[in-house]
Amino acid sequence: MAKVSMREVAAHAGVSIGTVSHVVNTPEKVSPETLAKVNQSISELGFVPNAAARQLRSGRSSSLGLVVLDAANPFFASVARGAQDACDRAGLALLLGDSGTDERREGKYVDLFAEQRVNGLLVTPAGSDLSGLEGASRRGTPVMLVDREPGSASLSSVTVDNVAGGRLALDHLIAGGSVRPAFVGGPLTLPQVADRLAGATLRAHDAGLGLEVFDSGEQTILAGRAVGQQIVAMPRSQRPDAVFCANDLIAVGVMQAVIMSSGLTVPDDLAIVGYDDIDYAYSTIVPLTSVRQPAELLGRTAVETLLSEESAGSTGHHNLRFTPELIMRESTKPE
Incomplete structure (x- = not known):
């Protein structure tokens, strides 16, 4: 079907092309009677205003x-x-x-x-x-x-405040008894990840603890699961007892590795904190503690x-x- 032009609308309504243009672009400049008449013609003819043209005029x-x-x-x-x-x-x-x-x-x-x-x-x-x-x-x-x-x-x-969020996560893990906390996240060059790591590192230092860092490379469940498999394969004396993950997807992956690939349990053998508090954080196999961002x-x-x-x-x-x-x-x- 051929596209209806503004000229055709003007002829149908018995007005000038300029009046139709005002109805489309600046209706406040048109009397109520004329506005109603032109809009009726627009409806009957199926006229569709040219959005690109309006965009160019308005900038x-x-x-x-x-x-x-x-x-x-x-x-x-x-x-x-x-x-x-x-x-x-x-x-x-x-x-x-x-x-x-x-x-x-x-x-x-x-x-x-x-x-x-x-x-x-x-x-x-x-x-x-x-x-x-x-x-x-x-x-x-x-x-x-x-x-x-x-x-x-x-x-x-x-x-x-991602630095504060990192401190918050580590503070909770340390208060729960962690003495070998770790951070899992990546890419570490991403400023949000770096800030969360910085906050966690500061809190661990304040408590006189080290913080082992695992670079997941990505912020996905699969990346978290890969790091989780590394962690559960470590000797018990070296294995972290708690991990703070840069986001909830990584935390879910770590949790899957612990529960599916080892005889370890969450949180007794490995406590896990995520970040973001996405909608399904509370419905994971073990409901996930998380730092909430609004x-x-x-x-x-x-x-x-x-x-x-x-x-x-x-x-x-x-x-x-x-x-x-x-x-x-x-x-x-x-x-």
């Missing part, structure tokens, strides 16, 4: 771009859900990109969304170099970091703050940090 699309490290990770799915809720209320669409912790792939999404003239970018960076995002901001695309501190970069952010709140706040800055024409930057919370379950010993 912006009605969308935000969100780039996360792993869309399959339930934590980032919750972040996206919170961002989507805020976008819905603002009348915006949310475009999602998955960098897979690849900086080049992230850059391609940032460039693509900027070319689409999105109202703003929400990004969880895959690396430490934020110059590309700063460049996008200078070129006129508002940028908000999600789950990541800006460091020296001139960018706004919404995050959780994922949906992060996504929602990121959108609201970005839009607020854009509306106010703000040249300053907001860096909002939430406090993590320990959720105790059966995978660790009571304090």
